[in-house]
Amino acid sequence: MTGRTCVEFAALLRRRGLVIGPEQTTAFYSALHLLERPGLREIYLAGRAVLVTQRNQYPVYDATFVEFFGPPAVDDHGLPPLPPPAVPTSIVEREADNSGTPSAKAADRVEEQADEARLVPSDLQVLKAKSFALMSPEERRKAAALIKRLSPELPRRRGRRREPAASGPHLDVRGLLRAALPTDGEPMRLPRRRVPSRERPLTLVIDVSGSMGPYALALLRFGHAMLHAGHHVEVFTAGVHLTRITESLRRSSVDAALRRIGTDVDDWDGGTLLGSSMRELIDRFGAHSAVRGALVVVCSDGLDRDDPETLGTAMRNLARRAHRVVWLNPLKGDPRYRPLARGMAAALPHVDVFLAGHNLVSFEEMCAALTARRTAA
Structure with a gap:
């Protein structure tokens, strides 16, 4: 099976409501190559083991598999018969809490239970190391409480x-x-x-394409927490175009902020024209404190449909104006990852710090990178 087939199947599952990150798609492709000439039954089992994280996702996975590949071969000791190729609406609605677009119900549950999250040290370490895309709703609630407690001491500059x-x-x-x-x-x-000395502004540019949903939501929660802790924060989403969502995040409740962002951002879970979005950021805010002398965090997997030269030029101009540029790429959470995508390769020379951004540990590393003093002018 080709890598393109794996990506297309994962994309179809994602449209049906399952949360599937880039590392899961890579693991699915790797699992199939470990099998010798896998049949439909082996493909079905490998996909269910890697791409499904909750029991209530099985009906959606089974129906999508039948639609995409056809029914797998089964015997008396094999798999039970699969349902007809139809996606239950109730399942999709429940799984919308874990999908890319911010959900009002999910945000309400997270905010109501975030302060009640209690973790023993061993559970805490496991949760911190787990990818946002693989977390259950309960784990997301606990992670939201931990994200809210992140409080980096941002560097200062002379006024x-x-x-x-x-x-x-x-x-x-x-x-x-x-x-x-x-x-x-x-x-x-x-x-x-x-x-006087003044704290440097923090600017978040968040890729909201389909594969970035769980990571984008986590970084939005970080931006909301930083903004309401009194820091000077600007937040943008980058999809088909650039959208400034700072005013939406000013709402005191993260629930209301996510609901508003879901309304304001019309290209959530769409394609990615990252180069054009970054160029728009420079054109509109290049002389603004959101860019000039700011700490800029870009969160994207670098899988850009734009001309890589456009992204490279925009990142070079951004690096000249910003105090520090930190790039979070969830794909980097896989040790085998190499930044070979054209967009990522064009942007990387102009990035000061390159991190994964796929879990709480990498968020802590991001905070350390933002806090660290710059050694070079």
């Missing part, structure tokens, strides 16, 4: 305007004159001014 201070290297001439008016021009003290 451009001086401000009054109790002490400082600069004399406040205007303040001196004002203070001397009640004393007939005799200054009683010498007011000072200083140049």
Whole structure:
């Protein structure tokens, strides 16, 4: 079986409501190549073992398999008969909580139970290492609580305007004159001014194509937590075009924020024109604090349908303006991954830190990369 067939089958399952990440598709392809001339029955079993993460997904998987490959061969000791090729609507609706587009019901359940999540150390380590795409709804609730607790101390930079201070290297001439008016021009003290340091802005650019759904949702929760912790945060989605969703995330409830984003972003779970989206970011916000001197995090698998030269040029311009560029690619969570896709290969030379971003451990690594001092100008 070719890799393209595996990708197309996984894409069909994803459209039917199953959450399937890039690493699962890769594992499915690898499993088939470990078998010698697999038949339909072996393909069925391999796919069910790798692509299905919950029992209630079996009816959807079985029906989709029959539609895509035909019924597998079975015997008296083999598999039970498969249902007709129809996707139960109730299953799809339930699995929508785990799909790419933000779901209001899922967000409500996450917010209501996030504070109740309690983990022993061993469970905590297992959860942190697990991919967002493979998590159950219960694990997603616990992961949401842990994401909310991430609080990196972002680096600071010198401000451009001086401000009054109790002490400082600069004399406040205007303040001196004002203070001397009640004393007939005799200054009683010498007011000072200083140049304050300000926290660098954080900008998130999130790929919302079909394969990026679980990872995009996790990073949106991180952006919401950072924004409501008082940090200067800008958030954009990149699909067919660029969409600024910062105002949607300002809602105090993450439920309301996700509902609003689901309405505002019209290309969620669609294709990816990452090069055009990044070029639009530079054209519209290149002189804005969202880019200039900011910490920019791009979350994408790099599977871009755009011209790779467009993405390479946009990333080069972004690297010139931003303080640091961090790229999160969930495919990097697989040790066998190599950034050979044309878009990823064009962008990588202009990235300061390249991380996986597929689980909580990589989110902690991202926070460490954002906090770290820059050693080169």
